Amino acid sequence: MTNDSLFLNARQVADYLDLNEKKVYAMANERQLPGTKVTGKWLFPKALIDRWIIDSCHGGTLSDRLIIGGSDDPLLHHVVRRVSQRIGRSGLINYSPSDTRSGLTHLSNGYTDVCCIHWSESHERDVRHPALLKHHNVHKQWVLVHGANRDFGLLMRNEHHHLGQDLQEAVSLRYRWVPRQLGSGSRHQMDNFLTSQGLTASDLNLQPEALSEHELAATIARGEADFGIGCQGIAGEFGLAFLPLGTESFDLVMPQGVFFRQHLQALFTSLQSPDTNIHANMLGGYDLSDCGKIIWSAS
Template identity: 25%
Template sequence: MKSRDELSVEDISEILKISKSKVYSLIKSGELPSYKVGRKIRFSEDDIKSYIKGLKQASTPVTHKAIGGTANKGFVLCGQDIILDILSNYMRQHNTPALRAYIGSYDSLIALYRNQVSVASAHLWDSDTDTYNVPYVRRLLPGIPAVIVHLTCRIQGFYVAKGNPKNITKWDDFGRDDITMVNREQGSGSRVLLDENLRLLGIFGRDISGYEKEIQSHLTVASVVASGKADVAIGSEKIAKQVEGIDFVPIKKERYDLVFKREDMGTPEIASLLSIIRSDTFRDEFSHIGGYDTKDMGKIVIEF
């Protein structure tokens, strides 16, 4: 592919082997960078290459060993949501290089504890307090002064087949014999939300058909449900809007936060990150995408 900065929707459809409607959907969600010349949407080749590289990284499980290999190379931002990819792009534009590590919330906090990443992201629900993240940060970063900064709120729920033919509406339904699920990987916020609710109900994962099948992305589990290979999966509302053939049953409003060590509060990298997420430009970009509540973006939740 020749280096071009004025690729059309048709070009991108051919390059990525997806429909034009899917290209427009990716633009609307903010996943695919674009710009306008008059009324025409255009793309740069560098942005498309970065998008493809991000997909490859997201589809590759990242182990603690792999993270440890990148930790000394710079500022590492850890988490799986597309909002973090866009945040890292903003940081690079502000001359603050930010590497990305794509692992779930629980392992993200452990990696921060082990000095393998600079910033962790988390959306971990604690059933004892009905709160997000704070109890986990205290438990998984013992003795480490830390700062939790709010990024966004999202709606978590069930991906079900169009029309919800099996009427899956509550956690109790996972105990039914006629339900097959597809699961997220251990340590992800969605998996913790599921397991905590199953524990409260006295339902064992081993008794649920498909519980052992783990997949590392919201988009893929939604696609499995759309294909009819599973009846239900846990994920965010935003992704449900991108996958045809499924409905979304809202269950829980979750907090998605960033966590870093308090000793890093004055570093140029953290200063740049906070400046970006507190800016009207960054907030406005996500207020139009849908699926993100940006009202308290950038506010400090707590300092330990």
């Protein structure tokens, strides 16, 4: 191997890292090493191998970027923007939500550093969230960190608030519902709510899916739909009426080393600040007790 090699094969990576070649293949197949298969053979960009070594030093605390995916949350958007402003040009923190299940797949494949999830009411979190993580082969490398408890429920415009007392009328075909995509925590909560009413999504007058909490709330606020299920914080951000249905745990999943990264610790510090607490109270429905606490690890 020469110093100017752009790509390394598995044997060269094994020599470079002083590993057994079989270990390199195993790490590549588990997405622990940055590489790609070309005509059936693994190739590893040397620059990314070097970056992987740096990111591994000191638990990743020297890394200058943090990519967050998974579930959508308005308070987290608020905090990420402020941490990003403080970081300035010295690093990058980015929040690109999709949904809980897609976010875990992205994390498993190494495309993101952190995945936000919400898949159960708070009292079931310690069982349901770890069970969700265990669908992924790399879950033993992950830790689950608490973000917040947040209220979820029915979102509607203020003129429909009276229908919160008449759910049978609210689910009638005269009213338009905007669902989230399958794999999102809000869609999971909507399906659970409908089951409690003896209904399924096919019984509703469904509009096109919203791909985020923000898109769902905006659809209702524009008058393109009448009802949807999401968190109280997004209702507060868009000035919508809200009928609480329960409290869910909004948590963050990450590889163990990522927990110690400077940008992530700055994020948790900001989430627990008085300014963030004021904003959380303005949005409504948040409890930030135990924010930043590790609540599960495979070990």
